[in-house]
Amino acid sequence: MILLEYSPYKKFEKEELTLRDQLAIDRTILANERTFLAYLRTGFTMIVAGLTLIKFFTEIVYIISGTFLVPIGVIIMLLGLRRYFDMNSGLDFLES
Numbered sequence: 001m002i003l004l005e006y007s008p009y010k011k012f013e014k015e016e017l018t019l020r021d022q023l024a025i026d027r028t029i030l031a032n033e034r035t036f037l038a039y040l041r042t043g044f045t046m047i048v049a050g051l052t053l054i055k056f057f058t059e060i061v062y063i064i065s066g067t068f069l070v071p072i073g074v075i076i077m078l079l080g081l082r083r084y085f086d087m088n089s090g091l092d093f094l095e096s
Contacts, residue, residue, distance in 0.1 A: 025091070032087045039080020046073030 017025075050069030053062045 029091055032084060032091065036080055036084035039083070040077055043073045043075075043077030043080065046070070046076060049073075 046069050050066040050073060053066030053069065055066075057063065057066075
């Protein structure tokens with residue numbers, strides 16, 4: 001996944017950053033949170049779709065499809081969680 005080993009802001013002290021830099025950092029943090037919520041929303045949608053196929057349809061094709069959608073939804077949520085924390089670890093030194 002993405003590991004932020006390099007950040008252009010690491011070479012500056014927090015007091016040295018301009019307003020434009022601070023606003024860029026805030027936008028990056030908000031974008032990270034927004035992306036995480038999108039992963040969660042997609043994962044929940046996949047889980048609900050899978051459970052709906054399993055519960056309301058009797059054909060084996062729908063049951064198998066639903067059985068695949070539930071773990072895929074969980075995997076998507078876990079990938080989003082991992083990506084969020086990977087990105088957030090690179091931004092932690094900026095927040096105070």
